[in-house]
Amino acid sequence: MCNLLCLKTAFLGLFCLLCCNLFAQTPVGANMANPVILGTLAAGSNYTDTKNNSTSNGYLNDIGQPSDDIYYRFTLTNATTLSASTCGSPIDTYIYILDVNGKHYL
Numbered sequence: 001m002c003n004l005l006c007l008k009t010a011f012l013g014l015f016c017l018l019c020c021n022l023f024a025q026t027p028v029g030a031n032m033a034n035p036v037i038l039g040t041l042a043a044g045s046n047y048t049d050t051k052n053n054s055t056s057n058g059y060l061n062d063i064g065q066p067s068d069d070i071y072y073r074f075t076l077t078n079a080t081t082l083s084a085s086t087c088g089s090p091i092d093t094y095i096y097i098l099d100v101n102g103k104h105y106l
């Protein structure tokens, strides 16, 4: 009886581990398929955001720098100057501008 109960418990535990892995969701912004969507940005508009890319937050490392990366998607309708800032981050911070195919512009 105990062995059967233990076996059922072990099976349920394994099943839960498999389900959690199959249905685990990455947070919004984790990758190109699930970016933070800013929509269409008008010339002169500003957007500010702060996120913590600690590995415990699950953003994962897609682009290959030492830490996890966060993706934002926006559209510009006219040629414009784009400014991006790390706002004085005390750690090495990289900003990439990618096209829809993930090709680096900057």
Ligand SMILES: [Ca+2]
Residues within 6 Å of the ligand: 029, 030, 031, 059, 060, 061, 062, 063, 068, 069, 070, 071
């Ligand atoms: Ca990522």
